[in-house]
Amino acid sequence: MGRAEERRARQRGGRRAAPRRSSGAPTGGAASGRAAARRAARRGRTGKGGIRRLFTWKKLLGAALGVCLLGIGAFIVLYMMVGVPQGNAVAQQESNVYKYSDGTILARAGKVNRESVSLEQVPKAVQHCFVAAENKSFYHDAGIDLKGTARGLLNTLTGKGTQGGSTITQQYVKNYYLNQDQTVTRKLKELVISLKVDQQMSKDDILAGYINTSYYGRGAYGIQAAAQAYYRVDAKDLTVEQGAYLAALLQAPSQYDWAVASDTGKKLVRQRWDYVLDNMVEQHWLDAAKRQAMKFPVPKEPQGAPGLEGQKGYLIDLADKQLEAQLMKQEGITQAEAEAEVVGRGWTITLNIDKKKQAALEKAVEQQLTSKLDPEKRKVDADVQAAAVSVDPKTGGIVALYGGEDYFKHYYNNATRKDYQPASTFKPVILAAALDEGATTQDGKPINADTIYDGTSGRQVVDHGTKVGFGPPNEDDVSYGDITVQTAMNKSVNSVFAQMGVDVGMQKVMDVAAKLGMDTEGMQPVPAQTLGSMGASPLEMAAIYATLDNHGKKVTPSILKSASNRSRTADIEDPIGDQVISREAADTVTSVLTGVVDDGTARASVRDNPLRRGQQVAGKTGTSDENKSAWFTGYTPDLVTSVGLFGEDAKTHAHTSLAGATGLIPGSGRINGGGYPAQIWAAYTFGVLDKTSTFDLDTTQGAAVQPSWTPSATQSPSETPSETPTSAPPTTSAPPSESPSQTPSDAPSQTPSQSPSGTAPSTSEPPDDGEDGDGGIFGNRDQLEDRQPSR
Known part of the structure; x- marks a missing residue:
């Protein structure tokens, strides 16, 4: 009966399976069972069961631990190999040379307007302005922001620019020891050097270095030059309100310069100024009642730098701004970083300005x-x-x-x-x-x-x-x-x-x-x-x-x-x-x-x-x-x-x-x-x-x-x-x-x-x-x- 049923089942196209045979069934049934087993095995190797066996949680955990160990090992090697270099903030400063379209010299600009001062010459409340603006955890952190640095590295790798946060220590290291290049190598060096600097220097020394090397706009490097450029006072005489404005400037010096800011720029810098003072209240560095009574300190009118008289200053101003915009797009750096990379960084900048037409336009207006x-x-x-x-x-x-x-x-x-x-x-x-x-x-x-x-x-x-x-x-x-x-x-x-x-x-x-x-x-x-x-x-x-x-x-x-310096050439768009x-x-x-x-x-x-x-x-x-x-x-x-x-x-x-x-x-x-x-x-x-x-x-x-x-x-x-x-x-x-x-x-x-x-x-x-x-x-x-x- 068993063979007859199997034949009938095959004749019906297998629409009804033959009944199972007992362990003592003839050889043909055993062969069919072995074939089914082989098919099941093949399905196991290629189906979900095989994937599960290939990617088990133990294997994934092991791979993750391996990557972590490799990363830690690589960082240890990097930490041992990278030392704290000699500071080069002053050495990086060189005059920019600006030329007419025919190659003749228009002007040389960029003589460093910097005068370093000790932290004792900066009021404590003004010091707190910069910490409140840039890095509230400065006095307690290890000099780095791992989350912000990781975000910055990811942005660099994916070409999204610089959107990661950095501590005051990292910014000081970038200003004084490194440069503004947006590369993974530079960012890793910044991380290592920041850790070492935080171990080797006091927080006060780091803060002093930071406020003395930062670019504030108006050609001013350092807080003393900035205090003179914006308020005609020495750093020691800055008020909290003025200090908060200078701290706010660091995010976008030209955009936030009150004398030339657009309505949007003025709104943004006022918001930034409020942010700084509110953070100071939050950190118990400023009394809330005094904060409410403070009024925005409108800066003094700018004074032109020597050699920029007449129309030269206007031409150079536009050339610098367009070069900054080009670097921001080309290298993915922030506006503040771009400004610091243009002013006094040894650029040779040739303008499209025709010397004869420029003279003719000036004459026509006169x-x-x-x-x-x-x-x-x-x-x-x-x-x-x-x-x-x-x-x-x-x-x-x-x-x-x-x-x-x-x-x-x-x-x-x-x-x-x-x-x-x-x-x-x-x-x-x-x-x-x-x-x-x-x-x-x-x-x-x-x-x-x-x-x-x-x-x-x-x-x-x-x-x-x-x-x-x-x-x-x-x-x-x-x-x-x-x-x-x-x-x-x-x-x-x-x-x-x-x-x-x-x-x-x-x-x-x-x-x-x-x-x-x-x-x-x-x-x-x-x-x-x-x-x-x-x-x-x-x-x-x-x-x-x-x-x-x-x-x-x-x-x-x-x-x-065209625009180039010793380290790079700007890619001028058509x-x-x-x-x-x-x-x-x-x-x-x-x-x-x-x-x-x-x-x-x-x-x-x-x-x-x-x-x-x-x-x-x-x-x-x-x-x-x-x-x-x-x-x-x-x-x-x-x-x-x-x-x-x-x-x-x-x-x-x-x-x-x-x-x-x-x-x-x-x-x-x-x-x-x-x-x-x-x-x-x-x-x-x-x-x-x-x-x-x-x-x-x-x-x-x-x-x-x-x-x-x-x-x-x-x-x-x-x-x-x-x-x-x-x-x-x-x-x-x-x-x-x-x-x-x-x-x-x-x-x-x-x-x-x-x-x-x-x-x-x-x-x-x-x-x-x-x-x-x-x-x-x-x-x-x-x-x-x-x-x-x-x-």
């Missing part, structure tokens, strides 16, 4: 502006700050820069400051966004140079039938009726671009602004931004217009050509990046902006300038409503230059009006973008260009391809508009581009109370739109969302 300023006669003249950045759009190199009257007299670099509003120089960004995004008007018509908008002053902006609560007036409340985008750009009509911004979508506008080169972090995408009510620097505006000039390929202006907006969009904006020069707000200073010689120019003026800033950013195919004038109270440094400066009649004597900024631009640009060139544009739109005026080298600079537009009701059709005999926009005539000297093409501020939109009608730009424009 002849067109500063020679006309007389602070003794007019208080407002002392409040005028000038800035300019000139960029080669094909290479991205900064070829000339004007940061202020003198680095010794005005430490803040006007060329890189971001606290003034660019006003109508932002309008081309709105048009670029519209063209690149293929945006349409509310009724679905594509936005281009010929699109018709309602230019009525104060017209409420509409978003698909809903008023958005924003209706900016045009300059002097002039209404233009139905006009083309080209004419609206020429005349800088606020109402048109406010509506266009909503048509495109303000988030898209701000996204395109970021692509073009503006720092938009923290900016709200609200309609008021269409008036250029954000903060921006001349360097940023030069970047935006250089990207337009470069047919939409990103230009990130760089002052650095300033020319990827295509960020389409060529057609960029070229169309350029074409439209030629109309601003030839038929618009810049014509008196640029179009009619006797130095022009037929050179094709695109550009845009900008004048804030309260006249706190005035701009002209313009370009030729070969050169982009942004010029800004800023009203800054000479004593308080608060923003103030430029009106009346150089003797222009107060009230009507507004400083416009088409005036001194455009005059400086023209004197510089037309003076350094050795050839006449035209734009290579891939577009069928705009004034460059549909001109209403042809440049002529024989045009007299004395030609002025003969009629002034008045408020008018909307027309039913788009007018043609206006002839030069019509006043652009609405600017009042401006007559100086005395004849200015110099070689300006005009003896007064030429007519200009005076445009618009700084948000002066809104007051503080931080309140943009809460306040409405005046009617």
